[in-house]
Amino acid sequence: MKASIPIALGYFAVSMAYGMAAIIQGLTVTESVIISLTNLTSAGQFAGTTLICAGASLIELIMTELIINARYFLMSISLAQKTGGKLPLWQRMLMAYGITDEIYAVAISSKGNLRFSWFMGLVIPPVVGWTMGTLGGALASSFLPADLVNALGLAMYGMFIAIFVPAARKEKSVAVCVLIAIALSCLFAFTPVLKNLSSGYVIVLVTIVAAAFCAWKFPREDEDDA
Incomplete structure (x- = not known):
């Protein structure tokens, strides 16, 4: 638990933006x-809530979430190799629930096999931080004036900008991927026929095209060849 306190604090701040965005889009605090x-x-x-509040179909929601969260399949497989193959299914399922980018990074760098009790101790603070941050943001949006809530909603966009701008400045591939995604999003938003496509399918198509192009154009070199 001590190892994941910094993760929990970061999650609290980010999830407040989600709580505000969820209320703005029409969800209840609960x-x-x-x-x-x-x-x-x-x-x-963020993507799922937008689709739900927009009345998107279940197929759109499932496809979007599968693409956005596909990396967790690989993380789960990787961590499964560190369990020693002795954990029962219910424990593996609970561990899978708690896998995030940051939790995975801490767990995969730990020495020896993963113990169920240690990993769940690692998961609990981030879960609490993420949930309480959402509650705080949602309650704030429920009680604050509408104009102020709408202004605070910009925090969500600021969060994403803060995530991808530094990475884009360091790596050309990230910058190209972002620019392609922006261009495709504008294409779907302003082209007469394409703008009728639902937001869920737009997210899926933009993600696949931008990621596939950059994977082809900017392949990662093996460590031995670098």
């Missing part, structure tokens, strides 16, 4: 908190 407690995925929750 709904937003339940989503955070059961999902624990920032990008997936």
Whole structure:
């Protein structure tokens, strides 16, 4: 638990933006908190909440979440190799629930096999931080004046900008991927026929095209070849 306190504090701040965004889009405080407690995925929750509030189909929601969160499949497989193959299924399922980018980074760098009790101790503070941050943001949006809530809603966009701008400045591939995604999003938003496509399918298509192009154009070199 001590190792994941910094993660929990970071999650609290970010999830406040999600709580505000969820209320602005039409969810209740209870709904937003339940989503955070059961999902624990920032990008997936932002996208999923937008689709739910827009009345998107279940197929759109499933496809979007599968693409956005596909990396967790690989993380789960990787961590499964560190369990020693002796954990029962119910323990593996609980551990899978708590896998995030930051939790995975701490767990995979630990020495020796993963113990169930240690990993769940690592998961609990971030879950509490993420859920309580959502509650705080949702309550703030419920009681603050509408104009102020709308202004605070910009925090969500600021968060994403703060994530990808530094990475884009360091790596050309990230910058190209972001620019392609922006261009495709504008294409779907302003082209007469394409703008009728629902937001869920737009997210799926933009993600696949931008990621596939950059994976082809900017392949990662093996460590031995670097």
